[in-house]
Amino acid sequence: MADYKYDSNAKYLKSHEWVRIDNGVAIMGVSDVAQDQLSDVVYVDLPAEGDEFSQGGTIAVVESVKAAEDVFAPLSGKVVAVNEALEESPELVNQDPYGEGWFLKLEPSDLSELDNLMDAEAYAHFVAEEA
Amino acid sequence: MELKRTRLYETHIALKGRMVNFAGWELPVQYPTGPTVEHQAVRTAAGLFDIDHMGQFMVVGEDATPYLNHIATWDIRGMKDTDAHYSLTCYEDGGIVDDIFIYRRENGYMVVVNASNREKDFYWFSSHTTGYNVTVTDVSDETYMLALQGPNAKIILNKLLPNHDVDTIAFHTSRSTSIGGITTLVGRTGYTGEDGFELFFSADEAVRMWNLLLETGKEDGLIPCGLAARDSLRFEPCMPLYGNDITADINPISARLGFFVRFDVDFIGKNALLKIKLEGPRQKLIGFEMVDPGVPRHGYPLLSPSGEKIGFITTGMKSPTIGKFVGLGYVKPDYTKYGTEIAVEIRGKAKKAVVVKRPFYTPAYRRKGKK
Numbered sequence: 001m002a003d004y005k006y007d008s009n010a011k012y013l014k015s016h017e018w019v020r021i022d023n024g025v026a027i028m029g030v031s032d033v034a035q036d037q038l039s040d041v042v043y044v045d046l047p048a049e050g051d052e053f054s055q056g057g058t059i060a061v062v063e064s065v066k067a068a069e070d071v072f073a074p075l076s077g078k079v080v081a082v083n084e085a086l087e088e089s090p091e092l093v094n095q096d097p098y099g100e101g102w103f104l105k106l107e108p109s110d111l112s113e114l115d116n117l118m119d120a121e122a123y124a125h126f127v128a129e130e131a
Numbered sequence: 132m133e134l135k136r137t138r139l140y141e142t143h144i145a146l147k148g149r150m151v152n153f154a155g156w157e158l159p160v161q162y163p164t165g166p167t168v169e170h171q172a173v174r175t176a177a178g179l180f181d182i183d184h185m186g187q188f189m190v191v192g193e194d195a196t197p198y199l200n201h202i203a204t205w206d207i208r209g210m211k212d213t214d215a216h217y218s219l220t221c222y223e224d225g226g227i228v229d230d231i232f233i234y235r236r237e238n239g240y241m242v243v244v245n246a247s248n249r250e251k252d253f254y255w256f257s258s259h260t261t262g263y264n265v266t267v268t269d270v271s272d273e274t275y276m277l278a279l280q281g282p283n284a285k286i287i288l289n290k291l292l293p294n295h296d297v298d299t300i301a302f303h304t305s306r307s308t309s310i311g312g313i314t315t316l317v318g319r320t321g322y323t324g325e326d327g328f329e330l331f332f333s334a335d336e337a338v339r340m341w342n343l344l345l346e347t348g349k350e351d352g353l354i355p356c357g358l359a360a361r362d363s364l365r366f367e368p369c370m371p372l373y374g375n376d377i378t379a380d381i382n383p384i385s386a387r388l389g390f391f392v393r394f395d396v397d398f399i400g401k402n403a404l405l406k407i408k409l410e411g412p413r414q415k416l417i418g419f420e421m422v423d424p425g426v427p428r429h430g431y432p433l434l435s436p437s438g439e440k441i442g443f444i445t446t447g448m449k450s451p452t453i454g455k456f457v458g459l460g461y462v463k464p465d466y467t468k469y470g471t472e473i474a475v476e477i478r479g480k481a482k483k484a485v486v487v488k489r490p491f492y493t494p495a496y497r498r499k500g501k502k
Contacts, residue, residue: 039149039160039359040167042449043426043456045478061478063426065166065359065448068478087424094165 004127005032007098011074011114012123018098019074019106019117026075026106030062032097033127038064041093046082046104053077053106055113060103062093075113077106137183138275138337146355154247156184159357166359170451173323173364176352177281179344180361186249187274187331188256191239192265199240202259203233204383204400206393210235213304215318219391220255221400225382225407228255230373234305234318241316241331243276245373259399275334279344279353280327280364282495287348288317288328302326302496311343322361324368324494366446367492369418369459375429376416376445376459385412385461387489414442414461418489419473423482427458427475433466434474434481441466441473450491457491458484 010018016034019026045061053059053073060071082104086092093101118126134157148159172178190199199207205218214235220228229252232243244252256267279288289297291310300306305318313336321327332340345353371377371386383392384407392404421427427447435441447458466473469488474481
C-alpha cells in the first residue's frame with residue numbers, strides 16, 4: 001500500500017474530501033488518497049461563486065484519465081472562491097492535494113457540522129481499513 | 132469469473148502496477164509513474180507493454196490465402212513474404228467481427244486478434260473453413276506478446292539483434308530472429324502511432340524477455356507502460372478500439388475504414404458493404420474538439436446545436452499530447468463537415484463542441500521528412 005500524506009489540520013469525509021477552517025472560511029479539496037486513486041486529474045468542474053450547498057451534496061466533479069467522480073461538500077455553505085489555477089493546471093490536484101490543488105472556499109453556515117467529519121488520525125485509520 | 136493472469140503478473144506487482152480487469156485479464160492500467168508520463172515516454176522515448184492478452188491464430192494449409200481472403204476485408208494476395216497488414220473481419224450484414232493484424236509467415240499466416248474477441252473469433256474462423264484446405268490453430272497460450280514502442284524503440288532493439296540491423300526490418304514487416312537467445316518474431320508494428328515493434332516468442336520466456344528489454348532500454352528512457360497509456364496513445368492517431376469505436380453494430384464504411392476493404396475479392400459482408408458504400412452510411416465517424424470545457428467520454432450523447440440527439444461518443448479524453456479535450460463518435464451524415472457546431476451532453480448539460488479533422492496526432496509513419 002502506498003504511503004499517503006495527511007494534513008493534520010484538516011477534517012475528512014469518507015468520500016476522501018478534506019476541509020480546513022482558516023479565519024472562519026472553509027477551504028476544501030480532495031485528499032492524497034483520492035488523487036492517487038483517481039490517477040492523473042485532467043479537469044475539475046467547479047461550482048460558481050455564490051452557489052449554495054448542503055453538507056454531503058455534490059459540489060464539484062473531478063475528472064481523471066480514468067473516470068468522472070463526484071466531490072461532496074464537507075460543510076453546508078456558500079461558495080466564496082474557486083481555485084481558478086485548476087483550469088489551466090488540473091495536475092495541481094495530484095501534485096499538491098492539500099495546498100495548490102485546493103478546490104474552493106466556502107462560507108460555512110454551521111461550523112458544528114465539523115463534528116460529523118473525521119480528523120486526520122481517524123481518516124488514516126479508515127483508509128487503512130478500507131484498503 | 133476468475134481473471135486470467137499473464138506470466139508477468141508477479142513482475143507487474145513488483146513494479147507496483149495497478150491491476151485492473153481488462154477483457155477478463157488482470158493487467159496493469161498504470162505504474163506509479165502515471166498514465167500521462169507513460170504516454171509521453173512513448174511519444175518521446177520508449178515504452179514497454181505487456182499485451183499477452185492479445186490472441187494469435189495460425190492459419191496454414193494450401194488454401195490459407197483464399198481462405199483469409201474470404202474471412203478478411205483486406206486483399207491478402209498482395210501481401211509479400213514478410214508483410215504484416217491491418218484488416219477487418221465482418222458479418223454478412225457488414226458489422227465488424229473484429230479488427231485484426233495479419234502477419235505473413237513462411238508456412239502460412241499468423242493472425243493477431245483482440246483479447247475481448249478471442250473465443251468469438253476462433254469460432255468465427257473455425258466455422259468458415261468448409262471448402263478450404265486450411266487449419267486454424269489458437270496459439271495464444273503458448274505465444275507471448277510484448278510491444279516495444281516509441282522513437283527510441285529501434286535503438287533499444289538494435290542492441291539486442293544479432294546483426295544490429297534493425298532498419299532492415301521495414302515498417303509493417305516482420306522477421307524471425309533471436310533476442311538474448313530467445314527465438315522471436317519481431318514485427319515492426321504497433322498501436323501507438325509511433326515507430327515500434329511487437330514481439331512474439333515462447334510464453335516461458337516472458338519474464339526473461341521483459342527484464343532484458345527494460346534493462347537494455349533504461350539508458351534510452353524505456354519505462355513500463357499500462358493500459359491507460361495504451362488507450363490514449365492509440366486514441367490520438369485515431370486507431371479504433373474494438374468494443375468502443377467499432378462493434379458488431381458498426382460497419383467499416385461508417386468507421387471510415389473503407390481503405391481496408393478491398394472489393395475485388397469475395398469476402399463475408401461484401402454485398403452489404405457495397406450497398407452501404409453506394410447508398411451512403413446512416414452514421415459516420417467524426418473527430419470533435421470541445422469548445423466549452425468538459426471531458427467527453429465513451430457513451431455520452433452527441434447533440435445538434437438545438438439539442439436534438441444526433442449520435443454518441445465512442446472514445447473521448449484530454450489528449451495528453453495536444454492538451455485538448457477531444458473525442459471520436461458517430462453522427463448522422465449531416466453533421467460530419469469540419470467546423471460543424473455540435474454539442475456533447477455531459478451530466479445532463481449540453482456543452483459546445485466542433486467537428487475537427489482526424490487524426491488528432493499524425494502517426495510517425497505518415498510524417499514527412501522521416502528517416
